[in-house]
Amino acid sequence: MQNAIELRGLKKRLGSFELGPLNLSIPKGCIVGYIGENGAGKSTTIKLMLGLMKPDQGEIKLLGKSIQDMTPEMKKDIAYVFDDLYLPESMDLESVLHFHRNFYGSAWQDKTFSELNARFQLPNNKSIKHFSRGMKMQLGLALALSHGAKLLLLDEATSGLDPVIRDDVLDLLLEYIQDENHTVFVSSHILSDLEKAADYIAFIHKGQLLFMETKDDLVNQYGITTLSREQLEEIDDKAIVGKRTHQFGVEVLLKKELIPNDFELEKVSVEDIMVYMIKGER
Numbered sequence: 001m002q003n004a005i006e007l008r009g010l011k012k013r014l015g016s017f018e019l020g021p022l023n024l025s026i027p028k029g030c031i032v033g034y035i036g037e038n039g040a041g042k043s044t045t046i047k048l049m050l051g052l053m054k055p056d057q058g059e060i061k062l063l064g065k066s067i068q069d070m071t072p073e074m075k076k077d078i079a080y081v082f083d084d085l086y087l088p089e090s091m092d093l094e095s096v097l098h099f100h101r102n103f104y105g106s107a108w109q110d111k112t113f114s115e116l117n118a119r120f121q122l123p124n125n126k127s128i129k130h131f132s133r134g135m136k137m138q139l140g141l142a143l144a145l146s147h148g149a150k151l152l153l154l155d156e157a158t159s160g161l162d163p164v165i166r167d168d169v170l171d172l173l174l175e176y177i178q179d180e181n182h183t184v185f186v187s188s189h190i191l192s193d194l195e196k197a198a199d200y201i202a203f204i205h206k207g208q209l210l211f212m213e214t215k216d217d218l219v220n221q222y223g224i225t226t227l228s229r230e231q232l233e234e235i236d237d238k239a240i241v242g243k244r245t246h247q248f249g250v251e252v253l254l255k256k257e258l259i260p261n262d263f264e265l266e267k268v269s270v271e272d273i274m275v276y277m278i279k280g281e282r
Helices: 042-049 093-107 110-120 133-144 163-176 191-197 215-221 229-233 270-279
Strands: 003-014 017-027 031-035 057-062 078-081 151-155 183-187 200-205 208-214 222-227 240-246 249-255
Touching (some): 017 183, 031 270, 042 057, 110 163, 163 191, 200 215, 200 270, 208 215, 215 222, 222 229, 229 249
Antiparallel strands (some): 003 057, 200 208
């Protein structure tokens, strides 16, 4: 099966920060949550995929084609939504529609755009400058999904939105990937959203990809428990992912396969795993 995204040996230096070398393969027909702390390299990765930055080394393939070889027609198969809507704020929906209809030509889908605007209840008689943050993001998503794109890239698009709008967005993304040729790559700090929708989680830390795993396998690999210091000394050090000391003992994130079966462990979230891997003591 052809991958939707392939990154091979991707590197980019920005001042003292260096991304990569990054190797990442993402299959078609799934939602991938791209997580990591601020400055980890999430936005840089997406900008490189979109050709907004040039890599220092490495190869980027989207939908089976090197981005260097993609024609303008091929690029219409890729859509993106950033954390802001980069359109003149004097535009209203009619002028936005007219602009994108001309830009995308025969790929543009008036019916899809109209249906999404109705679904989001976007106002026809207001300029963009009077749109709320949530309305701007919904408009950006409506535009992204109205030209038949097969790959959707979202960079922190849902940050700062209320839970109701975020839930609507997640529903729309889940509907979008019902087509097995569609793929979503979304970076977000709202990890609870990714737990609801993502098939895979890719975790980047300080420019390095730590893992990409299915969400279910990931959360099932680990557990959290609180131990005394004496109990902790009996645990195989390889089983300890991270630990946090408090007045009642030591709270530890453990790899289930490396500890005795009689240990009682609490279920973990993606956020737990990220926090312990970044901040937990070793």
